[in-house]
Amino acid sequence: MAKWIPLWLHKLGSPPTFYRFAGAVRPWAMGLALLFGVIGLYGGLVLAPPDYQQGDAYRIIFIHVPSAWMSMFVYAVMGVSGFIALVWRLKLAEVVAMESAPIGAAFAFITLATGSLWGKPMWGTWWTWDARLTSELVLLFLYLGVIGLYHAFEDRRQGARAASFLAIIGVINVPIVHYSVVWWNTLHQGSTVSIFGHSKMPWEMLWPLLAMTLATKCYYAASLCRRARTDILALESGKDWVREIAQAEAAR
Amino acid sequence: MNAPLPRACAAMLRRDLMLAWRRRGDLAMPVLYAVIVVVLFPFALGPDLALLQRIAGGVVLVTVLLAMLLALDAMFASDIEDGSLEQLVLAPQPLALMLGMKILAHWITTALPLIVIAPLLAGMLHLPAAAMPALLLALLLATPLLSLLGAVLVALTAGTRRSGMLLALMLLPLCVPVVIFAAGAVTAAQEGLPWFAPVAWLTAALILAVVLAPLACAAALRIALDS
Amino acid sequence: MSTLSHFFALSGEAAAFFRMGGYAGYVWPAYAVFFVVLIADNVAPRLRRRRILRELRGRLARQVARERRSPSSTPAP
Numbered sequence: 001m002a003k004w005i006p007l008w009l010h011k012l013g014s015p016p017t018f019y020r021f022a023g024a025v026r027p028w029a030m031g032l033a034l035l036f037g038v039i040g041l042y043g044g045l046v047l048a049p050p051d052y053q054q055g056d057a058y059r060i061i062f063i064h065v066p067s068a069w070m071s072m073f074v075y076a077v078m079g080v081s082g083f084i085a086l087v088w089r090l091k092l093a094e095v096v097a098m099e100s101a102p103i104g105a106a107f108a109f110i111t112l113a114t115g116s117l118w119g120k121p122m123w124g125t126w127w128t129w130d131a132r133l134t135s136e137l138v139l140l141f142l143y144l145g146v147i148g149l150y151h152a153f154e155d156r157r158q159g160a161r162a163a164s165f166l167a168i169i170g171v172i173n174v175p176i177v178h179y180s181v182v183w184w185n186t187l188h189q190g191s192t193v194s195i196f197g198h199s200k201m202p203w204e205m206l207w208p209l210l211a212m213t214l215a216t217k218c219y220y221a222a223s224l225c226r227r228a229r230t231d232i233l234a235l236e237s238g239k240d241w242v243r244e245i246a247q248a249e250a251a252r
Numbered sequence: 253m254n255a256p257l258p259r260a261c262a263a264m265l266r267r268d269l270m271l272a273w274r275r276r277g278d279l280a281m282p283v284l285y286a287v288i289v290v291v292l293f294p295f296a297l298g299p300d301l302a303l304l305q306r307i308a309g310g311v312v313l314v315t316v317l318l319a320m321l322l323a324l325d326a327m328f329a330s331d332i333e334d335g336s337l338e339q340l341v342l343a344p345q346p347l348a349l350m351l352g353m354k355i356l357a358h359w360i361t362t363a364l365p366l367i368v369i370a371p372l373l374a375g376m377l378h379l380p381a382a383a384m385p386a387l388l389l390a391l392l393l394a395t396p397l398l399s400l401l402g403a404v405l406v407a408l409t410a411g412t413r414r415s416g417m418l419l420a421l422m423l424l425p426l427c428v429p430v431v432i433f434a435a436g437a438v439t440a441a442q443e444g445l446p447w448f449a450p451v452a453w454l455t456a457a458l459i460l461a462v463v464l465a466p467l468a469c470a471a472a473l474r475i476a477l478d479s
Numbered sequence: 480m481s482t483l484s485h486f487f488a489l490s491g492e493a494a495a496f497f498r499m500g501g502y503a504g505y506v507w508p509a510y511a512v513f514f515v516v517l518i519a520d521n522v523a524p525r526l527r528r529r530r531i532l533r534e535l536r537g538r539l540a541r542q543v544a545r546e547r548r549s550p551s552s553t554p555a556p
Contacts, residue, residue: 046496056500063513086475106520113516114509121505138425145422152412161475162408166422169404169468173425180429180453184436223520230528237535246535 013092015232016241026225033218040211048205060118062208066216067110071139074104074220078146079171082164091235092228094160097167098150099227103220105143111136131181138177142170156235260345261353268357271330278326282319283365289315290373301378308377309387309438313431315373316366316391317398321423323362324402325416327354328473332410338477351473352466355403363395379442386441386451390434393454400458400465401426407472430457 011017044062051058078100085093115133116126127133146163153159201209236242272279293311297303331337331354340350370391371384379387405422412418433450440447499506 050500055502057502057505059499059502059506060509063510067513102523103520106516110513110516113512117505117509117512121502134428138428141421141425145418145425148418148421149408149412152409152418154413155411158411158475158478161478162411162472165472165475166405166408170425176429177425180432184432219517223517223524226521227524230524230531233528233535234531237531242535243539246532246539249532250536 013090015091015236016239018092019229019232019241022225022229026222026229029218029222029225033215033222036211036215036218040208040215043208043211044205048208049202051205054122057118057121058205060114061205062212064111064114064118065209066213067107067114068136069213070216070220071104071108071111071136073217074100074107075139075142075167075170075174078104078164078167082167085164086161086168089161091157094157094164095228095231095235096224097164098146098160099224099231101143101146101150101163101167103223103227105140105147107216107220108136108140108143112140129181129185131178131185134181135174135178139174142167142173146170257345257349261349264350264353265357268354269360272357272361279361279365282323282362283369285322286315286319286366286369286373289318290376293377304377305380305442308374308379309383309442310435311377312370312373312379312387313390313394313434313438316363316370316395317427317431319366320362320395320398320402321420323358324399324406324423325419327358327403327406328410337410337473341473341477347470347473348466351403351407351469352462355399355466355469358403359396359399363399367391367395379438382444383438383441386447387438389451390437390454393451393458394430394434397430397454397458397461398423398427400461400469401430404465404468404472407469408476410473410476412476430454433457 012021040062045059048059050056078097081093081097081100084090085097112133115136119128120126146167149166150156150159150163153162233242233245290311293307294304297307328337331340341347343350367388370387374384374387402419402423405419405426408422409419433453437447437450437454440450497503497507
């Protein structure tokens with residue numbers, strides 16, 4: 001590999017080192033997620049004033065919008081690490097890409113469910129074929145496709161590479177879907193509801209939103225660490241260091 | 253044995269068409285499926301002429317798409333079973349081109365019969381004659397697009413055992429824009445609006461797919477068969 | 480929602496908080512979905528880890544037993 005990549009990064013690529021590294025990072029990330037989450041929820045549910053148009057129903061924003069951002073962010077991470085997995089065949093990149101998929105699917109599902117619960121009182125309907133909603137649904141299907149393809153292979157590394165390829169196709173596909181739905185909606189004279197009735201958000205509502213965004217980011221880091229650690233154990237179950245962990249955990 | 257490229261392409265195409273012709277019973281399956289689905293719609297929705305007219309274009313498009321999905325699974329199946337796909341990967345000719353020929357053969361054997369009976373299906377649902385050219389043109393552009401996109405996904409699932417439902421799940425996000433533009437053209441033609449724009453989009457997408465999909469298909473196949 | 484606040488015997492301010500300006504039926508289920516999904520996401524790898532290690536220990540135990548039965552044969556790597 002290229003010389004400009006520092007040595008510690010090479011070392012991090014080895015499964016036992018990454019296992020320890022992820023184990024050290026995880027509690028901190030989870031702690032930060034809980035801290036930001038408590039601050040954000042207190043600010044969002046208690047301190048922030050009701051919206052002048054939507055009343056208290058807008059408080060769903062504090063979980064809905066961070067989840068929507070995360071569903072896209074996780075997809076980007078999956079696409080990039082999938083690309084690395086395909087080009088450099090890094091085992092760790094495969095693990096990160098494939099263990100990101102369920103977390104991203106969870107966030108996409110939360111986005112759709114909370115958006116539906118928010119849409120009912122505000123728009124009077126659980127679902128509308130708006131470009132954003134449709135793209136999010138397509139994103140969820142892409143996640144499910146990636147997860148399904150990964151598990152369809154008997155050889156896990158081969159499955160990870162095939163699913164990474166599908167994830168990269170999806171990166172190209174999502175913007176196309178979004179703009180085609182925008183075009184379709186203008187053709188059908190569809191509803192032009194925007195999620196934000198007013199574009200400028202007062203600070204009392206903005207800071208809890210940002211805190212929740214940080215919380216979901218940290219949560220993703222923590223969850224990814226836990227999932228990657230588990231997956232590495234499964235991949236390396238023939239190795240000595242995994243046996244030692246298994247014996248040590250039996251003793252406890 | 254380094255055959256010149258045009259001859260290799262022609263041989264590939266001829267071989268696949270001949271194999272399909274020997275099993276012509278299978279060729280009728282997607283057509284039969286499409287007819288059954290379209291016949292069921294009026295029973296489910298009632299024989300109301302205005303309603304059937306309004307949904308005719310969309311129903312025919314979705315039916316053709318599902319019928320193609322039914323046949324998509326078999327695109328590389330027999331070649332994987334008898335190992336000729338692996339031979340193809342090792343052949344000196346560029347894999348993407350050979351796969352392009354296979355996709356073309358598959359389109360001729362499954363999509364073309366569907367396009368031929370599409371006017372009949374549309375007529376059963378009382379699609380106005382004015383919208384018929386738009387429907388045929390949309391199908392002519394959308395079906396090769398679906399064949400090409402589907403081929404990439406079929407290649408990805410080449411190394412797996414069960415893939416029927418998985419293929420549908422993976423194809424859905426990819427075919428959303430295709431369905432939107434194809435149905436958009438038919439709807440616009442039905443309403444007497446100009447339907448050039450969606451057809452132009454479909455054409456652009458088809459040109460892109462003709463160039464990129466065989467390459468992606470070859471890359472996917474290399475991943476799925478590599479072990 | 481009033482029955483619920485009666486049930487918990489809440490003071491006016493807390494009851495108002497749980498009523499969410501009449502949108503309680505939408506806001507709280509949304510938050511419930513958020514937490515249930517994330518907790519499920521957290522529990523799943525924990526269970527998988529336990530299963531992987533249990534299976535590995537089982538495999539190791541079988542291997543040890545096999546070696547004890549036939550000590551002459553070379554141990555499998």
